[in-house]
Amino acid sequence: MPNSPPPFNRLSSTCFAFRGYNFENLGRTPELLAHAQYGPIVRRRLIECGEIASRTVGREVNLVRRVESRIEPDLSAYVDAVALIIAAEMAQLDILRELFHVELEKSQCYFGYSLGEIVALCASGSLSIEDAVGIPISLADDTASLADSCQLAVVFCRKQELPLKIVQQCCIETNQEGDELVGVSAVLSPNSVLIIGEGTSLERFRQKLAARIPARVFFKINEHRWPPMHTPLVWRKSINTRAAMFMAKMNSGVTVPQPPVLSMVTGKRSYDEINLRDTIYRWVDQPQLLWAVVYETLRCGAETIVHIGPGPNIIPATYHRLADNVQIQTRGSLGSRTLSTFVNRPWLKSLLPERAALLRAPMIQHIMIEDWLLAQEF
Structure with missing residues (x-):
């Protein structure tokens, strides 16, 4: 060959x-x-x-x-x-x-x-x-x-790691409120994750995470709609x-x-x-x-x-x-x-x-x- x-x-x-x-x-x-x-x-x-x-x-x-x-x-x-x-x-x-x-x-x-x-x-x-x-x-x-009601966001912190356990705890607490769901779709690095959420869940998740992390946490909402694969939303x-x-x-x-x-x-x-x-x-x-x-x-x-x-x-x-x-x-x-x-x-x-x-x-x-x-x- x-x-x-x-x-x-x-x-x-x-x-x-x-x-x-x-x-x-x-x-x-x-x-x-x-x-x-x-x-x-x-x-x-x-x-x-x-x-x-x-x-x-x-x-x-x-x-x-x-x-x-x-x-x-x-x-x-x-x-x-x-x-x-x-x-x-x-x-x-x-x-x-x-x-x-x-x-x-x-x-x-x-x-x-x-x-x-x-x-x-x-x-x-x-x-x-x-x-x-x-x-x-x-x-x-x-x-x-399922994508019609979802938004995807990149969540990251420049000053410190984003502990996955804290991120997931904030998702659980958000999911306990009403009918909307939010979940981690991907771990991109120690300081960044992809989150997909329904309705107002992303904003409520953001508030909970900001209260747990002393450094500033950034949210970048993606303009496109995404099927919520790799999350509980499925x-x-x-x-x-x-x-x-x-x-x-x-x-x-x-x-x-x-x-x-x-x-x-x-x-x-x-x-x-x-x-x-x-x-x-x-x-x-x-x-x-x-x-x-x-x-x-x-x-x-x-x-x-x-x-x-x-x-x-x-x-x-x-x-x-x-x-x-x-x-x-x-x-x-x-x-x-x-x-x-x-x-x-x-x-x-x-x-x-x-x-x-x-x-x-x-x-x-x-x-x-x-x-x-x-x-x-x-």
């Missing part, structure tokens, strides 16, 4: 990161579909995932037409968005495997944010494409309907228990992922032959532990992160923000040469506290696979 090109010739220190749902989901997929070499591979996946979605919901889901027309799927087309993300990500891996001879199973690990974890499990052989597309699609319309439509019933009957989900998948449910390589159903059941309504997964990749010695999907956003942004913070903290006390010495010599690293792995953040190479593919010449 021909050798894989850089950066895919050091797969043992390369992780693949899969993005989830966003308010924009086309990315550069139209360009990949129109590409002479990539187009047939992308079309194949779009047709496959569109057909699975069509059978599941009982109406036509034409992903090829949507991509060719460059029509972004909004919340009213959440089914299309879910199928499109899965198809685009699987197609990008197909291109790497078929045209660039990348032996993906030899990479260090896969991980994904939200829907991206489902794609990672499919790409690693644990889930079939039918289950990876069909089960989320079965619940997509009801999940999207209980409104019994999304978690219905997902569990679907998974109980699926044929896949009994194979250890290869490469391993870092789960944002646990922050670790947790999947084995029997626990996929239980882990994904928790994935539905528990926060995404993004920070724990990012730290684990640094601790395990990853050198390259390949970002899979149309227009990756939250995962690369988290790494880049961490890298910037590390550089600011070390500037003046550690020069770049000294910093490189600290992170690249194992004996020296072993003398440092465990969290010294964070010093590696500025050294990580990030590859946006869409951009990389479209920059190649044939």
Whole structure:
């Protein structure tokens, strides 16, 4: 087999990161579909995932037409968005495997944010494409309907950490007041979380948190509507228990992922032959532990992160923000040469506290696979 090109010739220190749902989901997929070499591979996946979605919901889901027309799927087309993300990500891996001879199973690990974890499990052989597309699609319309009454906010503090226990206590107290619910959707870093709430719950949560944290806490309300995945809000439509019933009957989900998948449910390589159903059941309504997964990749010695999907956003942004913070903290006390010495010599690293792995953040190479593919010449 021909050798894989850089950066895919050091797969043992390369992780693949899969993005989830966003308010924009086309990315550069139209360009990949129109590409002479990539187009047939992308079309194949779009047709496959569109057909699975069509059978599941009982109406036509034409992903090829949507991509060719460059029509972004909004919340009213959440089914299309879910199928499109899965198809685009699987197609990008197909291109790497078929045209660039990348032996993906030899990479260090896969991980994904939200829907991206489902794609990672499919790409690693644990889930079939039918289950990876069909089960989320079965619940997509009801999940999207919950977004009408919800707002998403980034909550962060510049002066200190945001203890997750205090954040969750404030959510519990807010949920005890009336019928509206609020919950943590993701832990972005030790000082920032994503919160999704109904009605006035975000404001009431904000007041409770401000009374518990001495430093100023900032709230940035997102202008878009978001399905409240990974929060208790999905209980409104019994999304978690219905997902569990679907998974109980699926044929896949009994194979250890290869490469391993870092789960944002646990922050670790947790999947084995029997626990996929239980882990994904928790994935539905528990926060995404993004920070724990990012730290684990640094601790395990990853050198390259390949970002899979149309227009990756939250995962690369988290790494880049961490890298910037590390550089600011070390500037003046550690020069770049000294910093490189600290992170690249194992004996020296072993003398440092465990969290010294964070010093590696500025050294990580990030590859946006869409951009990389479209920059190649044939």
